[in-house]
Structures are given as C-alpha cells and as structure tokens.
Amino acid sequence: MYRSHSCGELDTSNINKEVTLAGWVQKTRDKGFMIWVDLRDRYGITQLIFDEERTPKDVVEIAKTLGREFVIQVKGTVIERESKNPKIPTGEIEILVKELTILNEAMVPPFTIEDETDGGEDIRMKYRYLDIRRNPVKNSLLFRHQVAMQVRNYLSNKGFVEVETPYLIKSTPEGARDFVVPSRMNEGQFYALPQSPQTFKQLLMVGGMDKYFQIVKCFRDEDLRADRQPEFTQIDCEMAFVEQEDILHIFEGFTRHLLKEIKGAEIGDFPRMTYDEAMKTYGNDKPDIRFGMKFGELNEVAQHKDFKVFNDAELVVGIAVPGGASYTRKEIDKLVDWVKRPQIGALGMVYVKCNEDGTYKSSVDKFYNQDDLAKWAEVTGAKAGDLICVLSGQINKVRAQLSALRMELAERLGLRNPEEFAPLWVVDFPLLEWDEETERYHAMHHPFTSPKPEDIPLLDTKPGDVRANAYDLVLNGNEIGGGSIRIHDKETQALMFDHLGFTPKEAKEQFGFLMDAFQYGAPPHGGIAFGFDRLVAILGGQETIRDFIAFPKNNSGRDVMIDAPATIDNQQLKELSIKLDL
Ligand code: ASP
Numbered sequence: 001m002y003r004s005h006s007c008g009e010l011d012t013s014n015i016n017k018e019v020t021l022a023g024w025v026q027k028t029r030d031k032g033f034m035i036w037v038d039l040r041d042r043y044g045i046t047q048l049i050f051d052e053e054r055t056p057k058d059v060v061e062i063a064k065t066l067g068r069e070f071v072i073q074v075k076g077t078v079i080e081r082e083s084k085n086p087k088i089p090t091g092e093i094e095i096l097v098k099e100l101t102i103l104n105e106a107m108v109p110p111f112t113i114e115d116e117t118d119g120g121e122d123i124r125m126k127y128r129y130l131d132i133r134r135n136p137v138k139n140s141l142l143f144r145h146q147v148a149m150q151v152r153n154y155l156s157n158k159g160f161v162e163v164e165t166p167y168l169i170k171s172t173p174e175g176a177r178d179f180v181v182p183s184r185m186n187e188g189q190f191y192a193l194p195q196s197p198q199t200f201k202q203l204l205m206v207g208g209m210d211k212y213f214q215i216v217k218c219f220r221d222e223d224l225r226a227d228r229q230p231e232f233t234q235i236d237c238e239m240a241f242v243e244q245e246d247i248l249h250i251f252e253g254f255t256r257h258l259l260k261e262i263k264g265a266e267i268g269d270f271p272r273m274t275y276d277e278a279m280k281t282y283g284n285d286k287p288d289i290r291f292g293m294k295f296g297e298l299n300e301v302a303q304h305k306d307f308k309v310f311n312d313a314e315l316v317v318g319i320a321v322p323g324g325a326s327y328t329r330k331e332i333d334k335l336v337d338w339v340k341r342p343q344i345g346a347l348g349m350v351y352v353k354c355n356e357d358g359t360y361k362s363s364v365d366k367f368y369n370q371d372d373l374a375k376w377a378e379v380t381g382a383k384a385g386d387l388i389c390v391l392s393g394q395i396n397k398v399r400a401q402l403s404a405l406r407m408e409l410a411e412r413l414g415l416r417n418p419e420e421f422a423p424l425w426v427v428d429f430p431l432l433e434w435d436e437e438t439e440r441y442h443a444m445h446h447p448f449t450s451p452k453p454e455d456i457p458l459l460d461t462k463p464g465d466v467r468a469n470a471y472d473l474v475l476n477g478n479e480i481g482g483g484s485i486r487i488h489d490k491e492t493q494a495l496m497f498d499h500l501g502f503t504p505k506e507a508k509e510q511f512g513f514l515m516d517a518f519q520y521g522a523p524p525h526g527g528i529a530f531g532f533d534r535l536v537a538i539l540g541g542q543e544t545i546r547d548f549i550a551f552p553k554n555n556s557g558r559d560v561m562i563d564a565p566a567t568i569d570n571q572q573l574k575e576l577s578i579k580l581d582l
Pocket of ligand 1: 195196197198237482483484528529
C-alpha cells in the first residue's frame with residue numbers, strides 16, 4: 001500500500017494516527033535540527049516534519065537530500081502543528097516522520113511548480129506534465145471533468161444516449177479543410193478526420209436512436225486564429241421528431257442547468273434575436289448583451305450635408321460610450337488610432353462629445369450643427385457625458401469595425417464581468433453566404449441545414465435572402481453552440497447541393513450514403529453542437545481555452561511537448577505509397 005491517506009485530507013480529528021503518505025516534494029525548509037517538507041499530491045499539501053530528536057537519524061539524513069519534485073513515501077504520526085496555517089485544510093496538523101522512502105528522484109524543474117510560476121507559456125507547454133502539477137492547470141482539468149459530468153448526467157436523464165461515431169471517415173469539400181490519414185491497405189486512398197459527426201448523427205436518427213449526444217473530438221485544419229485548436233471537443237447532440245422550438249427549449253434547459261450547477265447563476269428565459277437584428281444592433285452575430293452601446297444607424301441624419309465621407313458611405317453608424325465625453329483629446333486620438341490599426345481597418349472615426357450642459361462638440365462641427373448632433377445622440381441613445389463614436393463605409397466592414405470597437409471599449413470600461421452570464425439565442429440565420437473568393441454561395445452553417453419552407457421559392461431569385469432553420473446559442477459574446485433543423489428528404493437535399501454548386505454526380509459521390517438513407521424513412525430531425533472547450537473556459541471565468549485542455553497545441557498547431565507534427569521515415573511512406581515532392 002503506497003498510501004493510507006491523500007495529502008489533502010488529514011486534520012486535527014486524525015491526531016496521533018499512524019499514516020502513510022506519498023507525493024511530490026513541493027518545498028523543504030532545513031533548520032538544521034528540524035526539516036519541514038511540504039508534500040503535495042492532487043488533493044492538497046501536507047506538512048511533514050523531520051525532527052532530530054524524534055525522527056530516526058538515518059531518516060533525517062535522507063531528508064536532507066530531498067530536492068524539489070522528488071517523489072517520496074513517508075510513514076509517521078499525525079501531530080498538531082505549532083504554527084498553524086488557516087489557509088489550507090491540513091494547516092492545523094503535520095506528520096512527524098518515522099520512515100522515508102525516495103520513490104523517484106527529480107531533476108530541478110525548468111519552472112517553479114507554484115500557483116504563480118516563473119515559467120513562460122512555451123516552456124510550460126513543453127513540460128506540460130509539470131504544468132499540470134500546478135493548481136491553476138490541475139483545477140481547470142478537474143473543473144472540465146465536473147462540467148462533463150453535469151453534461152452527461154443532464155442529457156442522460158433527458159433520454160439522450162451517448163453513441164460513438166468513427167474518427168476515420170471520408171473527406172468532404174464543404175466547411176474547413178480536413179486532416180487526412182493515408183490508408184496503407186487501400187493504396188492511394190485517404191480517410192479524413194471528422195470536422196464534426198454531423199452526417200453520422202443524422203444517420204443515427206434514421207436508425208431510430210431518437211436522442212443522441214456525444215462528447216467528441218473534432219478536427220479542422222484551419223488557419224489558426226488566436227485561441228483555436230486544430231482538434232477540439234464538442235458536445236454534439238441530435239434529436240428526431242423535433243422542430244426548432246423543441247431544440248431551443250431542451251438546450252435552454254441544459255444551459256440553464258449548467259449555469260446553475262456550476263456557477264450558481266439563476267437565469268430566466270433566454271432572449272432571442274434574429275440574425276438580422278443582431279447584425280444591425282451589434283454588428284455581430286454573437287453579441288455580448290451584458291452591456292448596451294447598441295448601434296445607431298445614422299444614414300438618415302448624417303447624409304444630408306456636404307460631408308463626402310458620410311455621403312459616399314453605404315452605412316454610417318455610431319455607438320454611445322458611457323462617460324466618454326470626459327476623454328481627453330489624446331485619449332480620443334488613441335481610439336482613432338486603435339480603429340485604424342490594420343486588424344480593425346477603419347479609415348477614420350468621427351466623434352461627438354455630449355457635454356454635460358447639453359451642447360455638443362464634434363470632430364465634424366464644420367458640417368453639422370447642434371440640431372444635427374442632437375439627432376445623432378437620439379439615435380445612438382447618447383446621454384449628457386457620453387461620447388458618440390461614428391464609423392462609416394461598406395456595410396459589413398463597418399459593422400465589424402464598430403463591433404470590435406464596442407467590445408474593446410466595454411473591456412476597458414469593465415463592462416464584461418466574467419461572473420455575469422447573459423445567454424442569447426440568435427435565430428433565422430441566412431441559409432447561404434456569398435463567398436468572394438470562389439464567387440459562389442456556400443452553406444452558412446452546413447449543407448444539411450433546412451431552409452425555412454416559406455423562403456424556398458427565393459432560392460432561385462434571391463438566394464442570399466433565404467433564411468435557415470438555424471440557431472446559435474451565444475453566451476457573453478461567444479458562440480457556444482450552433483445547430484439547425486435538418487433537411488430529411490432526398491429532393492430538398494439534392495436541391496440544396498445543386499444550389500451549392502455540386503453536380504448531381506459529385507453530390508452522389510460525396511453524400512450518396514446520406515441521400516440513400518433519406519429514402520428509407522428518415523424522421524424529421526435537428527440538433528446542435530456546443531464547443532466544449534470554450535464552454536468550460538467561459539464557465540471557468542476565462543477566455544483562453546488552452547488552459548482547460550490537458551495537452552493543447554500552440555498557435556502554429558504544434559504540440560511542442562511531443563514535437564508533432566513530424567516527418568515519418570521512408571519505410572512508412574513507402575508502405576503508404578506516398579511520394580514526397582518537397
Ligand atoms: N455539426 C455542426 C457543427 O459542428 C453542429 C450542428 O449542426 O449540430 O457546427
């Protein structure tokens with residue numbers, strides 16, 4: 001038996017007990033006649049004492065050789081501590097050691113294994129197993145487990161069944177790029193790793209599983225943006241015989257349950273907003289509604305004067321920054337520089353100070369009088385003391401720019417409180433999205449999403465206006481889940497592929513299995529998938545998902561610990577019939 005107790009459980013109720021503990025040496029303090037060692041394991045820290053008078057001499061001698069992170073086992077007696085530490089559960093006791101075994105020595109770790117470490121991101125990733133010994137990382141993983149348990153319990157109680165779907169599947173051209181895996185036994189052929197189990201979960205509905213879920217790895221070979229992982233985890237769900245309303249209802253309950261159990265947050269009905277409204281009011285399809293600063297569209301009240309910049313713009317739009325009238329000239333110049341950064345890309349920013357005395361002072365006083373500016377204030381909801389920031393230009397660009405500014409200002413103003421939770425359903429997404437690069441329409445969600453029946457006639461005339469039975473769940477400005485009611489008949493699915501530019505042959509080759517299945521009694525069905533890593537991070541009050549993944553990849557998609565990806569040897573390449581042309 002390596003241990004009778006963990007390092008986190010002994011207290012004064014165990015005084016005089018003989019115990020055996022095992023763990024890592026966090027810290028030693030050698031006072032000559034006495035040595036204290038903090039012994040750590042997953043459960044906590046227990047203080048050990050080696051005392052010249054009460055501990056056998058040879059044991060004291062070994063104790064003197066202990067270094068940080070040595071793995072040891074001790075036997076001893078629980079005694080009351082002289083100087084107590086009220087901060088930890090074991091702080092009132094210590095173990096008077098009688099026997100000590102070094103189970104394994106350790107090199108000096110490359111960074112300190114403390115809550116606040118001196119190790120930078122790179123070194124911590126390279127030695128992730130040491131990083132995991134630190135409380136912040138360890139606790140994040142424990143937290144993730146707790147959320148996963150809540151997810152499983154809730155869905156299981158509601159009749160959902162966890163079914164595993166394959167990881168070696170077939171590459172499809174839609175969506176992101178696939179990671180592919182060569183097949184040794186099928187020369188020249190490749191599997192792809194799933195971007196999501198989408199088609200399989202639909203087939204499970206055809207198979208009569210009725211309610212499915214899976215906490216599942218998904219793989220997308222995308223250019224990595226900050227805080228994206230090439231492999232990530234979804235809570236993937238699908239239900240048969242449902243309409244959009246049923247899905248929203250179930251998963252609202254699910255999210256409410258998580259917020260209550262994990263955060264103690266009681267949330268009422270989730271508000272809903274159409275995609276159009278979200279774009280118009282927040283410039284964004286995942287608005288953070290914890291704070292206001294709603295967009296005010298100013299075309300009508302700003303395009304009647306000689307200000308060419310505005311007159312030429314497709315959209316003139318502003319937000320009211322609470323208390324912003326007190327910003328100095330320098331602060332405002334900095335804001336202007338901020339929106340002009342290439343990442344944001346605005347050409348400039350017009351501003352209006354709404355003075356406490358009811359007058360206005362703007363950067364375009366040459367063109368607009370007090371009455372004009374009063375109208376801007378009305379449209380943007382600016383009050384005395386606020387600053388109106390106005391951007392103009394092409395509609396999509398300007399919305400994205402102002403949305404970025406809104407988020408930045410909210411951050412600076414402390415309006416994004418991580419302990420406040422404001423979920424929101426965004427509904428009625430467009431079915432199709434125009435892609436400038438390929439000059440054709442893409443499925444905004446995926447090709448299996450059903451159009452709203454009343455919009456189907458528009459497919460031929462105004463494809464961009466067709467709305468989908470698709471929805472996203474947004475939490476504090478993050479898309480945490482998204483899904484749709486699916487197409488479940490062959491004809492509509494074929495029509496959809498046709499509009500996405502697939503020839504009937506291509507559609508058959510790539511998705512024949514699904515269309516075939518639809519001919520054997522496919523029930524109406526729909527579902528949703530949640531980004532599990534992000535959900536855990538948000539519930540944990542943090543924005544970086546990496547902290548909640550045991551072994552994450554870095555920003556270049558590399559695992560710096562195992563050094564992957566890596567080349568493979570010629571023999572392996574040969575077996576796979578792969579010739580490299582580098
Ligand atoms: N498979 C979809 C996704 O990964 C989610 C869904 O439609 O259920 O985004």
